[in-house]
Amino acid sequence: MNYWLMKSEPDEFSIDDLKSSKHQKTAWQGIRNYQARNFLRDGVKQNDLVFFYHSSCKEPAIVGLAEISQAASIDISAFDEASAYFDAKSTLNNPKWIQVELHFMAKFEHPITLKQLKADPQLTNMVLVAKGARLSVQPVTADEFDHIMSLSR
């Protein structure tokens, strides 16, 4: 079992959008960064747990929990010329990008804000709080996961 944190701009797709999705599931498409892609492809497995993080918004925070309901598959949005995620360099014969499927588990009663995460002495090594960390898919350690879960209650 591995733990992850995935970012989303709530204006684009929020934890509430995930909750109200069909079967409370969504295809996590549009990751166009190689490091994040490699985590999706090589690290993320079915049943892994994911912190859902709201970025580029008034109060950046971990707002809920999701589960990986389906591991890596080809991100077909890269083939769709009409999609914002279209990438001409990704072809059917040589697909570049990966998607996974997320299943809603919980919306936290108490979101854990970035401010709170940064101030927490137990989370000083967390990828999210590192300087200049822009990764939209990032690993979370078991200790970090347990600690953050305890803060959400």
Added chain:
DNA sequence: GCCAACGTTGGC
């Protein structure tokens, strides 16, 4: 909206 920190592109 600003801008620091990254990532990517492309000329050489």
Added chain:
DNA sequence: GCCAACGTTGGC
């Protein structure tokens, strides 16, 4: 393969 220029992310 270097690196300048450009594009993106994301907190503030």
